[in-house]
Every structure is written in C-alpha cells, then in structure tokens.
Amino acid sequence: MNKKFLSFILLGSSLMAEPVVSLYEQVKALSPTESMKTIQVPEGYKLQVVASEPMITEPVDCVWDANGDMYVIEMKTYMQDADGKGQYNKTSRVMKLTDLDGDGTMDKSSVFIDGLVLPRMILPLDDRILVCETNTFDIYAYRDTNGDGSADEKTIWFKGGRRGGNLEHQASGLIWNIDNWIYTTKSDFSLKIVDGKVQKAFRGNLKGQWGLGHDDDGNLAIGAAGPEKSFEYFQAPVHYSNYRFPNELEKDFNKVWPIDNIPDTQGGQRRLREDNTLNHVTAACGQTVYRGELMPEFYGNYLLAEPVGRLIRMTKVDTSLGFKQMRNVFPNSEFIRSTDANFRPVNLKTGPDGALYIVDMYRGIIQEGNWTKKGSYLRNIIDQYGLAKNIQMGRIYRLIPEDYSAKFARPEILKKSSEEIIPLLAMKNGWMRSTARKILILRNDKSIVPLLKKALSKSTNTQETIEILWTLEGLQALDKDFILTQIKSSDERLAIHAIRSSESLIEEADKDILSELKNIIKNAQSKPVLTQVFLSLKDSNSHENLKEFIAKYEQDEILKHHLAQWRKDKDEKRKKQEQLDALAGKxxxxxxxxxxxxxxxxxxxxxxxxxxxxxxxxxxxxxxxxxxxxxxxxxxxxxxxxxxxxxxxxxxxxxxxxxxxxxxxxxxxxxxxxxxxxxxxxxxxxxxxxxxxxxxxxxxxxxxxxxxxxxxxxxxx
CATH class of the missing domain: 1.10.760.10 (Cytochrome c-like domain)
Structure with missing residues (x-):
C-alpha cells in the first residue's frame, strides 16, 4: 500500500478536526511587548517596560541608591528544572541599572556583584549596598570604589551566622523603617545604626515570608504564603505585638480573581474553581505600601503580589470600625492581572519617580523543589504543560498614569550637602523622604540639629514633622524638653510619634514624661493618641498609669481591642513560662x-x-x-x-x-x-x-x- 495513502487513512480524522493547541503552547514565553498586552491594568494607567532579559534574568527584588541607580537581585539558579538541581551554585548576581535620559527605561547595566548564592535581601546605605544571601544571616556591605559599576570592596556589616532550611522559609526584607530600625522577616530581632555602629535588639517576631514594606507611620506590610495569609500584623507597629483583630480582613478578602487558567497550585483541586482559576491566595508575597506622588489616589494603599494567580491585589485600609480593616479596592476583581502563564510578580516597590514598580520573575515554575517532587500534584502539572522550560527571563515594569510622559531627573542625593537634603524630608514621595532621612542619619552630622529643629517648628506638613522627629532620633538629638513639646502638639500624628520616640525615657521611669502621659489618660479625646499611650506603657513598669488607663477605658469600643490583645499576649507568655518551669526539673x-x-x-x-x-x-x-x-x-x-x-x-x-x-x-x-x-x-x-x-x-x-x-x-x- 502507498505510504502516503496509509498516512492519510491513519491521520484523516484529525485532518478534518480543529487543530489541537498543545498544553505547552498555552504557557510558552512571550516577548515583553507581547506579554504586556495580556496584563490588565486599571483604566487611565499604563505599564512601561523598565528592564527585561537579557539585561536582567530571574529578578526577585529591586532597590535604588540615593543617587537613583537601580540594583536588581537575580536568583539565577532558582528552579532551573523541576527538581531544583544546582540551586546553591554560586552564580547568582546583583545588577546595577541606570536610566540615562529619565524616560523610565534602563539604558545601562553592569554586574555589580557576581558569584552569589541566591541573594535574598538588599538595602542601599550611602555608597554601600548591603546584601544577604540564602542559608546565612551574615550581611555584607559592597562598595564600588573606582566608579566602574562593579563592587570591588566587600566587608562584613553584620555577623548573623549560618541558617538553613527551605529557601522559601528564610528571611527577606531588610527595610529601613520610620523608627530607623532595619527589619527583616523570619527574625526575632532588628538592626539599627547608632553613631555608625550596628545595634541588635528584639523588635517583634516577624513571621512573614517573601516581602516586607511599611507605611508612613511604620506599620508593616507583611504576610505568609505557607499558611496562605495575605496580610497580618498591620494593626500597630509590630514591636508592640503580633496584633490580630477579629474581622480585620473583610469577608472573603483572601479570595482572588485571576484571569488565567493554568492549574499550577500546590493546593491542587481544593484551590481551584471549576474553570481552573485560583480561588484563594496561596503565594502572597512582595507586600508593600504605595507611597508615591505620581498616583496620589493610590497613596497609602497596601499591595501584594500573587504569582500563582498572575495578579496583584490593591487594598484600602478602612478605619471606620475603630480598627483597621483591609478591603479590596477592586471587589470581585484585581488591581492588575494577566493571562500570560509566565507573569510572576514577586515584589512591588515605590520608585524615586513616584511610580509603582513590579518585579516580574517571568518563568514557568514559581515554587521551590520541595513542592515539585515527582508524584506530587504540582509536578504532574509542571510536566504536562512543560513549565520547566521557561527559565532565565525576567521583567521589571512601572505603572504610571496613561498621559504621563515627563522625564525624571536623578535625585543625586549623595552629592548634596546635609543642609540641601533637609528640604527633601517634606517631599510628597515617600521614597525621597525615607532616603533623605537615612542619608542624614548615616552621615551622623550633629551640626544640622538646630536646622532640623527650626524646620520642624516652622512646618505645617505633618509628615515632614514626623520625618524630622525621627531624623533627630537617629542622630541621638532628642532631648526630653523637646519631646515633651511635641507630645503636647495639637497635631495628632506628631504627638503619637513623639510618644513613641519617648519610650527609652518611659523605660527609665522619667517622671516628667510619665506625668504627661497620665495627663493624656485623664483628659485626651483622641483615641489614636490614647492607643499609643497604652502601647508605649503596656510593657513598662508604670503600673499606676496602666491601672488608671484600664479602669477608664476597659469598655471603650476601640481601646478594648488593644486591651484584649495585651491580655492574650500576657496569657501566652504565662503559659510559656509555666512550660519552662515544668521542664526545669529535668x-x-x-x-x-x-x-x-x-x-x-x-x-x-x-x-x-x-x-x-x-x-x-x-x-x-x-x-x-x-x-x-x-x-x-x-x-x-x-x-x-x-x-x-x-x-x-x-x-x-x-x-x-x-x-x-x-x-x-x-x-x-x-x-x-x-x-x-x-x-x-x-x-x-x-x-x-x-x-x-x-x-x-x-x-x-x-x-x-x-x-x-x-x-x-x-x-x-
């Protein structure tokens, strides 16, 4: 029989049918331009490609130094096959990117640091860049001394020691908060630079995973993908307690609304709707707070990335219930979402230009090898779709208003005098304010203290006064009389931050500070100020003030939540001590x-x-x-x-x-x-x-x- 005729008989039925699209065709990689067409953003806004492969590959985070250069962490060995072979090879990098003309697209790149083991934390200081790798808490400072774009100096900045475990359950973050403490996840201590030296202290147990941000008042944006927690511990600064209030997330808040239908979730069918879309957060990460002036309508909103659902959630904080409740800004929908199977947002940042930056790892597999073992549900999906083929790519986007086309001038803060930096503390852009405060503290120039105090006394901008207050605190320049003046301020937020800044004096049982707090307990009408008084007193030895506070506000609709959390913490501490006491006999x-x-x-x-x-x-x-x-x-x-x-x-x-x-x-x-x-x-x-x-x-x-x-x-x- 004719071979061509035999082939026609065998294949005839399929020739007559509609062509079948292979599973891999549904997940194959797209160019940055093609991928961007699949990403839905709110009306009136647009995405712009800031950088993509080959300039960067496998990006997981980005930050900017004080001059405006971007540094990108690349986990180049992350899940290069479904078994995660070679993950701990020393081939990961930090890239330095520069936008030469201010149009938002990076024009120049260099390998700033090479030969790293899955770098996971990065924080620019002055002309030094702090980096921490996987399996260690040792933090090194890198510096480029000859201006060629590559670090040629490496010194130990903090000796944290070795740590192991699955790389998804190790520390991340390394953020400089409003209180001048540097926080990370997966840690029960924080770090602070005082007179040029690194100090370590317990500042709350941050149990989150990948991603850490903060708002203007120092409340953290944090969550944990393992137990499928989108946001937690946002009621108050975390060093007071790991606060959790009933109904702090609106009903069904953790339901997600993706538009892709690739069923690659560790949770299997339990985490999927009938159309294969993800039904619940499962990889929530990259939590942050938008603090840019470019889109003021979004200012102060919390955000998280959900790479398994190929989406980004925007959350508004509602305080009408007397405490903070997270609400989805786009009910039954999402802020940003894509049909591209490889769109994997893992970090979100406010940039120096006020735009929202999205770090898209852009790859097939997004979960570490422990959850992709042969025989598992997820491994079967990875193999069926060929997701392991999509590696060594990555994009960084910025979200900007649709009609925005302005050129951005590099801040070049490191080239400014300390006196020239002080006005930056009043800027609308949170990145600018935080960076200015950080640089002034790192310079440790006490000669600017009178200028800072003068600027605070003249300011009508609450956030500026708060930034100046904490700059003075970072310079060890807050005296008791100055603090008392700010505590008595009619500006509610400034008074709250002044009380927080007085906590070292509260610990020392300073009579003047305690007297002023007692006066607030008796006479204040502001519930936020009263809340801060309680938070600052609850773990102190000021039993008289605490007793008076409890007697007066035990049944208060707002303050009772904080009292309940305090009692819960005390009960847990008591039980733990009882356990240790029982073990003492052994x-x-x-x-x-x-x-x-x-x-x-x-x-x-x-x-x-x-x-x-x-x-x-x-x-x-x-x-x-x-x-x-x-x-x-x-x-x-x-x-x-x-x-x-x-x-x-x-x-x-x-x-x-x-x-x-x-x-x-x-x-x-x-x-x-x-x-x-x-x-x-x-x-x-x-x-x-x-x-x-x-x-x-x-x-x-x-x-x-x-x-x-x-x-x-x-x-x-």
Whole structure:
C-alpha cells in the first residue's frame, strides 16, 4: 500500500478536526511587548517596560541608591528544572541599572556583584549596598570604589551566622523603617545604626515570608504564603505585638480573581474553581505600601503580589470600625492581572519617580523543589504543560498614569550637602523622604540639629514633622524638653510619634514624661493618641498609669481591642513560662535545648504544623496543611524514624489523610538544630519523650546520606 495513502487513512480524522493547541503552547514565553498586552491594568494607567532579559534574568527584588541607580537581585539558579538541581551554585548576581535620559527605561547595566548564592535581601546605605544571601544571616556591605559599576570592596556589616532550611522559609526584607530600625522577616530581632555602629535588639517576631514594606507611620506590610495569609500584623507597629483583630480582613478578602487558567497550585483541586482559576491566595508575597506622588489616589494603599494567580491585589485600609480593616479596592476583581502563564510578580516597590514598580520573575515554575517532587500534584502539572522550560527571563515594569510622559531627573542625593537634603524630608514621595532621612542619619552630622529643629517648628506638613522627629532620633538629638513639646502638639500624628520616640525615657521611669502621659489618660479625646499611650506603657513598669488607663477605658469600643490583645499576649507568655518551669526539673541542659527548639519551631515549623502542634488549616477548607504533632506516634516513637522524616521529608497519605505537599527536608540544618527542634516537639503540647541528641542525628544522617527523596510511611515501616 502507498505510504502516503496509509498516512492519510491513519491521520484523516484529525485532518478534518480543529487543530489541537498543545498544553505547552498555552504557557510558552512571550516577548515583553507581547506579554504586556495580556496584563490588565486599571483604566487611565499604563505599564512601561523598565528592564527585561537579557539585561536582567530571574529578578526577585529591586532597590535604588540615593543617587537613583537601580540594583536588581537575580536568583539565577532558582528552579532551573523541576527538581531544583544546582540551586546553591554560586552564580547568582546583583545588577546595577541606570536610566540615562529619565524616560523610565534602563539604558545601562553592569554586574555589580557576581558569584552569589541566591541573594535574598538588599538595602542601599550611602555608597554601600548591603546584601544577604540564602542559608546565612551574615550581611555584607559592597562598595564600588573606582566608579566602574562593579563592587570591588566587600566587608562584613553584620555577623548573623549560618541558617538553613527551605529557601522559601528564610528571611527577606531588610527595610529601613520610620523608627530607623532595619527589619527583616523570619527574625526575632532588628538592626539599627547608632553613631555608625550596628545595634541588635528584639523588635517583634516577624513571621512573614517573601516581602516586607511599611507605611508612613511604620506599620508593616507583611504576610505568609505557607499558611496562605495575605496580610497580618498591620494593626500597630509590630514591636508592640503580633496584633490580630477579629474581622480585620473583610469577608472573603483572601479570595482572588485571576484571569488565567493554568492549574499550577500546590493546593491542587481544593484551590481551584471549576474553570481552573485560583480561588484563594496561596503565594502572597512582595507586600508593600504605595507611597508615591505620581498616583496620589493610590497613596497609602497596601499591595501584594500573587504569582500563582498572575495578579496583584490593591487594598484600602478602612478605619471606620475603630480598627483597621483591609478591603479590596477592586471587589470581585484585581488591581492588575494577566493571562500570560509566565507573569510572576514577586515584589512591588515605590520608585524615586513616584511610580509603582513590579518585579516580574517571568518563568514557568514559581515554587521551590520541595513542592515539585515527582508524584506530587504540582509536578504532574509542571510536566504536562512543560513549565520547566521557561527559565532565565525576567521583567521589571512601572505603572504610571496613561498621559504621563515627563522625564525624571536623578535625585543625586549623595552629592548634596546635609543642609540641601533637609528640604527633601517634606517631599510628597515617600521614597525621597525615607532616603533623605537615612542619608542624614548615616552621615551622623550633629551640626544640622538646630536646622532640623527650626524646620520642624516652622512646618505645617505633618509628615515632614514626623520625618524630622525621627531624623533627630537617629542622630541621638532628642532631648526630653523637646519631646515633651511635641507630645503636647495639637497635631495628632506628631504627638503619637513623639510618644513613641519617648519610650527609652518611659523605660527609665522619667517622671516628667510619665506625668504627661497620665495627663493624656485623664483628659485626651483622641483615641489614636490614647492607643499609643497604652502601647508605649503596656510593657513598662508604670503600673499606676496602666491601672488608671484600664479602669477608664476597659469598655471603650476601640481601646478594648488593644486591651484584649495585651491580655492574650500576657496569657501566652504565662503559659510559656509555666512550660519552662515544668521542664526545669529535668535539668538546665534540657531546658536550654527546649528554649532553642521553641525558637526554631516558631521560625519555621509552626507555619504548617500550627502554634499548638495541631496543624494549620487551609483557609476555607477542612484540610490541614500538615499532620498534627501533638500526640503523634511518629513524634513520640522511634527516634531514628523521626530523624529520617526530618532529614528527608515525608510524602503520601498519612493516617488515611492527604496533605497539600510533602514535608520539606531539614537536611540543610546542622545536627544540633535538628536535635533541638525534634526534642522540642517530643516534649510540647502534652507530649513527653526522651531527648534526641546531635549524635543521634549525625548517625542517622550518615547511614542515609544517599537518600534524596522524601520517605513514605510504608518505607518507614
């Protein structure tokens, strides 16, 4: 038979049918111009490509130095295949980009730092750029001393030590807040530069993941993708407490409204609508607050990126209930969203020009290898669509008004005198104000103190007075009499910040400051000022003032929320101390191990296993993110099996139940870390079992060193 005729018989039916579009055709990469056509933005606005491949690849964050040059972190080894091979190779970079003509598009680039391991945090200081890589909290300062665009000087700025764990559960952020403290996520301490030296102090436990921003008052924009939290801890500055109020997110706030239909979510069918669109936040990241003057109608709104849903949510803060409630600015829709499968927004920033900048990693896979293992739901989708092919790209966009075409002049703040910088503290652009304050403090030029105080006394701009106040604080130039004057101000926000700036004096039980706070408790009508008085007093030794506050405002519709949170914090602290006291009978070594294990658990494991060891529910479902540890026979049973699970993870049905993903491997942590956290879970929430030693972990690690895959229960049996 004729071969051509045979082919016609075999293929005839398909020749007559409509052409079938392959799954990969639905996700193949588009050029920046083509991709931008798929991105919906609000009417009256437009996107502009700031930079794209080959100028940048695999971007995850961008920042600007005081002169206006952009620095882009590239995680060049992130998930280059579905197994995440070679992720820790030292080939990631920081790129320096310059816009020469002010049109918003980058014209010049150079490799500022090369040979990095997945850099994750970056903060420009003066002419130094701070960078922290993955698996460490050591922060280095880099400087270009000869002006060729590449760093040739590297010095240790902060020795934080090694840390391990899944790279999605490590610190991010490194932001300089209004109070002059530098905050990161996944950390129970913050850093501050005082007279040129780095100080470290506890400033709240920031449990968020990828992304960290702040508003004009220092409230943080933070969330956690693991437990599917869009925003949390935004009621008050986080160093007062990890505040959570009932109904602080409007009903169904965490529902998302994407327009793509690629079902590549770790949560599987539970997280999808019938049309395959994502139904709930699952990778919320890049949280920030827009603080630019270019789009004043959006000023102060919170934003988050949802790369699995290919969208960006804009949130307005409503205070009409007496506390802050987050509301979607675009109900049943989103601020920005795309049908391009590779649109992966991971960070959002306000730029020196007042535009909103979007860091689009632009790639196929957006979740780390622990959740893409063979046999998992997500891996099947990745393989079916060929998502692993789309790598080594990336775009940065800026959102601007549709009719905007002005050229932006570089700020060149480093070239200005300190006196010339002071007026920048009054600018409408939050980036400009924050950068000016930072540079003045880094210069540590005390000669400008009289000029700052004079500017504050003459100002009619509340935000300017607040910036000047904290500039003076950063220069160690706030005296008691000056603070008292500002606390008595009729400007509510200035008074609030003045009270915050007085907290070192409150700790010292300064009679004049405490007397003024007592006067506010008795006579003030402003609930925000009264709230700040309570926040500043609640952990102090001023028991008389606290007692008076509670007696007067116990039933107040607004202040009662803060009192309730305070009591909750005190109760949790009491329970923790009772637990430690009970353990004291087992000896100081055991107690030390439990204290360390508690810290490890709360920085990593609680996200899925819950703060009470009973598991974290997947929002809106009856499914838990991970099995309970409380009363678990695997936790309390054979030590070797438990260590195996910790080192390599666990997958598949557990006690007849399925969970969204495999447990992540802790193998990157050292033996001591693993022994401490396992001993902790074996002796918490009513559990009681013998400690696990570093030697136990070392033994099991050695005998299973060739193991690469998670265990199943069948194998462990």
């Amino acid at each position: 000896g100081p070594i055991f107690q030390k191990i439990m204290t360390a294990g508690d810290k490890h658990y709360k920085s990593l494991c609680f996200v899925c296993h819950g703060s009470n060891g009973e598991g974290t529910p997947m929002a809106g479902t009856d499914t838990m993110l991970a099995p309970p540890l409380k009363g678990s026979k695997r936790v309390l049973g054979n030590k070797d099996k438990l260590i195996k699970i910790a080192l390599h993870g666990l997958m598949g049905p557990i006690d007849g139940k399925t969970y969204p993903g495999a447990m992540e491997s802790l193998a990157s942590h050292d033996d001591k870390y693993i022994s401490e956290v396992l001993t902790y879970i074996r002796n918490s929430w009513g559990n009681s079992a013998k400690l696990i030693s570093p030697q136990d972990v070392k033994h099991t690690r050695k005998h299973n060193k060739k193991r690469k895959m998670p265990w199943t229960l069948a194998e462990l049996k």
